[in-house]
Amino acid sequence: MPYFDNAATSFPKPEEVYREVEKYLRVYGANPGRSGHKMALQAGRVIFETRELLAKLFHIDDPMQVIFTSNATAALNLAIKGYLKRGDHVLLTSMEHNSVIRPIKALENMGVEHTIVTCAKDGALNPEDMEKALKSNSKMIISTHASNVTGTLMPVQEIGTISQKNHLAFLLDASQTAGVYDLDVNAMNIDMMAFPGHKSLLGPQGTGGLYIRKGLELCEMIQGGTGSKSDRIVQPEMMPDRYESGTLNTPGIAGLGAGIKFILRQGMDEIRHHESDLTNYLLEKLAEIKKVDVYGPMNTLKQAPVVSLNIRGMDSSEVAYELDSKYDIAVRPGLHCAPLAHETIGTLEQGTVRFSIGYFNTKENVDQAVNALYSICRG
Amino acid sequence: MPYFDNAATSFPKPEEVYREVEKYLRVYGANPGRSGHKMALQAGRVIFETRELLAKLFHIDDPMQVIFTSNATAALNLAIKGYLKRGDHVLLTSMEHNSVIRPIKALENMGVEHTIVTCAKDGALNPEDMEKALKSNSKMIISTHASNVTGTLMPVQEIGTISQKNHLAFLLDASQTAGVYDLDVNAMNIDMMAFPGHKSLLGPQGTGGLYIRKGLELCEMIQGGTGSKSDRIVQPEMMPDRYESGTLNTPGIAGLGAGIKFILRQGMDEIRHHESDLTNYLLEKLAEIKKVDVYGPMNTLKQAPVVSLNIRGMDSSEVAYELDSKYDIAVRPGLHCAPLAHETIGTLEQGTVRFSIGYFNTKENVDQAVNALYSICRG
Structure with a gap:
C-alpha cells in the first residue's frame, strides 16, 4: 500500500x-x-x-x-x-x-x-x-x-x-x-x-x-x-x-x-533530498493533470514534503476514498485539524487531499499515485 | 532476576x-x-x-x-x-x-x-x-x-x-x-x-x-x-x-x-489469588526474620500484593542495593513518591524497601528474596 x-x-x-x-x-x-x-x-x-x-x-x-x-x-x-x-x-x-x-x-x-x-x-x-x-x-x-x-x-x-x-x-x-x-x-x-x-x-x-x-x-x-x-x-x-x-x-x-x-x-540532508526530490516529481506530474488544483508554494525550496490538492468537482473525502479503496493508496482528506489554514488557502468547504511524503516512499509510489489520480479524473 | x-x-x-x-x-x-x-x-x-x-x-x-x-x-x-x-x-x-x-x-x-x-x-x-x-x-x-x-x-x-x-x-x-x-x-x-x-x-x-x-x-x-x-x-x-x-x-x-x-x-480471580498467596507466603516468612520490620496490615484480606519492610539499623537504599547487586533481586527503596503515607506509617526518615508482587512471580522468587534478606541481616 x-x-x-x-x-x-x-x-x-x-x-x-x-x-x-x-x-x-x-x-x-x-x-x-x-x-x-x-x-x-x-x-x-x-x-x-x-x-x-x-x-x-x-x-x-x-x-x-x-x-x-x-x-x-x-x-x-x-x-x-x-x-x-x-x-x-x-x-x-x-x-x-x-x-x-x-x-x-x-x-x-x-x-x-x-x-x-x-x-x-x-x-x-x-x-x-x-x-x-x-x-x-x-x-x-x-x-x-x-x-x-x-x-x-x-x-x-x-x-x-x-x-x-x-x-x-x-x-x-x-x-x-x-x-x-x-x-x-x-x-x-x-x-x-x-x-x-x-x-x-x-x-x-x-x-x-x-x-x-x-x-x-x-x-x-x-x-x-x-x-x-x-x-x-x-x-x-x-x-x-x-x-x-x-x-x-x-x-x-x-x-x-x-x-x-x-x-x-543516513544523514538528514540525504533524507531531506530524497523527500524533496519525490515532492518535486509529484508536483511536476500533478501540474500536467488538468482537473487537479494544487495548493501551497508548489516549490520544494519553499515547501516541506506535504502536497495538498483537489480534483475539481469532487469532494476531498471522495477522492481519498477512491485512492484507498480502488488503488490502495493512503492519503488524508478533509481539514487536517487546521481550519484557519484552509480559510487562508480557500479550501474551508471541501478540504484538501493531502499527500505527505516520507523517507520510505519511492518514485514508483508517486507514479502509482499520479496514475490513480488520472484514472479518478477520467471518472 | x-x-x-x-x-x-x-x-x-x-x-x-x-x-x-x-x-x-x-x-x-x-x-x-x-x-x-x-x-x-x-x-x-x-x-x-x-x-x-x-x-x-x-x-x-x-x-x-x-x-x-x-x-x-x-x-x-x-x-x-x-x-x-x-x-x-x-x-x-x-x-x-x-x-x-x-x-x-x-x-x-x-x-x-x-x-x-x-x-x-x-x-x-x-x-x-x-x-x-x-x-x-x-x-x-x-x-x-x-x-x-x-x-x-x-x-x-x-x-x-x-x-x-x-x-x-x-x-x-x-x-x-x-x-x-x-x-x-x-x-x-x-x-x-x-x-x-x-x-x-x-x-x-x-x-x-x-x-x-x-x-x-x-x-x-x-x-x-x-x-x-x-x-x-x-x-x-x-x-x-x-x-x-x-x-x-x-x-x-x-x-x-x-x-x-x-x-x-486467565481470570482476574486466579491472578489475584496467585498474587495474594505469594504475598501471604512472603509475609509469613518475613515474620520469622527478627531484624525485619514489616509495615501495613500484614494480612492479605486487607492488603494488595505490596509489602514494605525495613531491616533495623539499615537504610532502605542500602538493603535494596544489596538485594540488587549481590542477589539480583529488584525492589524499590525510599519514599515511593508518597511522603504523607510514610509520615502515616512512621518511615519518613528511612523510607521502606518495597516488594511488589506480580502474576509472573513464583514461590521460588519469594524464597530467593527471603534467603537474601536473611543473609543481609546476618551482615
Missing part, C-alpha cells in the same frame, strides 16, 4: 525502531528513574540517551532542557499555557494547527489576547506582518515550521530575530520538520520547540517533546511523582523532572532513540 | 502484549481517527477495542466514557483540575501518592481547599473520619484503592456511599489494583477512576486512562487536533475526543488491549 500519510505519522519505521521497542519491552522493561535496580538504571539510560540524541540533533547545549511528552500537542499546550499569563498578548500565523489555535482560544477566556497574522494564499508568512501586529503586551510568537496542510515553510530565522529584538519568547511547532530540516535552537533564536517523536523523527506514536531554553520557567501543567525529592509534597523545580511527572513511555522513547540514530546515520 | 517492582511497572508482560505492540507497529502503524484509509481505520478499531475491553473489565456501560491518557498521573491531574473550582473543598487520605497530593497542593494557590484525612499506622482509613471532615463546600473525595507503600486496601464501597449521600464526586486512584481487584464503577459509586495501563493491566508503559461518569463535565487540560469537528477552532465537546487531543500512543494501547485479554482469559 503506497503510504502518503507521513504528516500524520511516518510509516513504516526503520527496522531498528521495531527492534528497540521490542528489546526494551522484553529485556529492560522497568520504570526509569525510580527504583535504582539494574533494570531501572538501564531504563534510565535509555531515556537519557534519547534526550542526548535529541539535543545533538537540535543543537541544544544541555540535554536536560529537553522534556518528553506524549505528543507534540501536549508539548504545545505546556509551552503556551505554562508561559502565557492574564494580560499577555501572543501572535500566531493563520497556518497554525488546532494544537496551537485551540489552546490559544481556551486562554482567551482567561484574559490572554492573541493576534492571528494572516498568511498569503500559498501559506507564506510575511515577517513584516508579524512585526506590525506587535503590541506593548506581546509576550510570545508561535509559528509552525511548515504547514501541515500545504507544506509551506515559515521564515523561522526572521521570526527568531523579531522575537529576540522585541524580547518575546519564540515557540516553534516543528511537527512537520523535526528530523528532516536542520533545526538549531540557538542560531534560530528558538526559545521553545515542540516536536512529535512519531513523524519524521521515525519513533513510535506516543512520543514527543518540548525544548525549553535554559532559564525559562514554565508553570507545569501536571504534578505528580517524579522519582525526585519524593519527600516533598510540592512539585520539584529541577529539569527535566518538573515537567515529566508519572511513568514515561519508555519503550516509545527507546524506539525514538533508534529512529534518531537512523537519521544521524 | 526476581523482579519485585510490579507496583512501579509490571514485568514481564504476557507474550501476546509484545506481539501485539510489534504487530501494530509493523502492520497497522497509521494514525487512528484521522485519515479514513484502511490502515487508519484498523488503528481506530484497535483503540476502540481496548476501550471496550476496559469498559468490560470495570463494568462501564459506555466505552466512550473511558479516555486514554499517557499514564495514571495525567488521568488524576485531569480529574482533579478539570473538576475542582476556586472555593471548592476536597478530601483525600494520607496514603495518597504524590500524583494526587502535588496537584492538590498546586490547586491550593488557586483557592481550592483540602483536608487530608489521616489513616492509621497500618494505612487503614476509618470511613467515619472521612465523613467527619466534610465541609459545606466539599465537592470531591479522592482515595487510592490500595496504598502503593503498604498495599493497604481502602474502604472503597463505604467511601462511595459517603460520596453519594453527600453529592460529592468520588475519584478513585486504581493504580495498584486495576487488573487484579474487581472494580465496578456503578456498584461502587465511582464517578471517576484513574488507572495506569502498564501495571496490573499488563500493558506497556505510556498507557493509562480515566473513566468519567456520563454527564460529568470536566474542563479539559489539553486542546488540540482530535480528528473531529476539524472546522472548529474550539475544542469539541464530544466524548472521548474532548479529552484526547493529539496522536494517541496507539502501539501502547494495542498492547494494553492484549494485556486485558490475557487477564480476562
